[in-house]
Amino acid sequence: MESAFFYFSLAVLIAMIGGFFLLNYLSQKTDEEIASLTATLNKQKSAEEKALEDEVLSNQKRLSDFPNLLAQHKVATEFFRRLEGMTSPKISFTQLTLHPIDGTVNLGGETDSFESLGQQFLLFRDDPDAIQDVRITKVTLNTEGRVEFTFLMLLDPSVVNYSGAGQ
Numbered sequence: 248m249e250s251a252f253f254y255f256s257l258a259v260l261i262a263m264i265g266g267f268f269l270l271n272y273l274s275q276k277t278d279e280e281i282a283s284l285t286a287t288l289n290k291q292k293s294a295e296e297k298a299l300e301d302e303v304l305s306n307q308k309r310l311s312d313f314p315n316l317l318a319q320h321k322v323a324t325e326f327f328r329r330l331e332g333m334t335s336p337k338i339s340f341t342q343l344t345l346h347p348i349d350g351t352v353n354l355g356g357e358t359d360s361f362e363s364l365g366q367q368f369l370l371f372r373d374d375p376d377a378i379q380d381v382r383i384t385k386v387t388l389n390t391e392g393r394v395e396f397t398f399l400m401l402l403d404p405s406v407v408n409y410s411g412a413g414q
Contacts, residue, residue, distance in 0.1 A: 326352070326406050329377045333370045337363035342397075350402040355385075357393045364394050371398065377406050 326345065334340070335358075342355035358364050364386070371381040378400050385397035 326377070326402060329374070329406060330354075333374055333377070335363055335367045335370060338367050347407040350379075350404060350407055352400040352402060353384075353397060354400065355395070355397040357389070357395045359393060361386075361394055364396055368398075371400065375403070377403055379403050 326347075337360075338356055338358050340354060340356035342353070344353040346352070358367070364383075368381065368383060371378050380401040382399045383396055384399045385395070387395045389395050
């Protein structure tokens with residue numbers, strides 16, 4: 248009885264070792280077949296198919312980059328909407344340079360008095376949701392006695408970032 252159990256265990260051990268080598272051999276053979284079939288497929292692709300595949304992969308990369316680009320997109324419509332709402336009726340703007348990337352604005356204009364210029368300055372300064380910093384960089388009297396000025400403003404990033412709302 249004990250010798251039968253010994254021979255049975257020996258047979259199972261030999262079968263396991265043989266199975267291991269057989270599975271290893273079959274795995275290598277399958278890998279070689281896959282490599283051979285892939286090489287055959289690549290040889291059979293025409294130049295048009297390769298170009299189409301490259302174009303599809305390029306478009307796929309562009310599509311995956313789109314959310315990042317959209318998050319970085321800058322628009323000025325929100326700034327103009329807010330500017331319209333905080334402009335004094337006594338002020339005439341004659342020059343505007345908006346840099347949405349860094350959020351700076353040079354805004355030039357004229358008014359009848361220093362008082363209305365000061366009121367406009369306060370309107371800009373008192374809107375921290377839109378304007379982080381505002382400075383008057385130029386003030387002169389023109390030949391007609393009107394006050395000419397230039398504001399330099401630093402906008403809050405939310406004013407020029409694309410939010411998708413209302414677009």
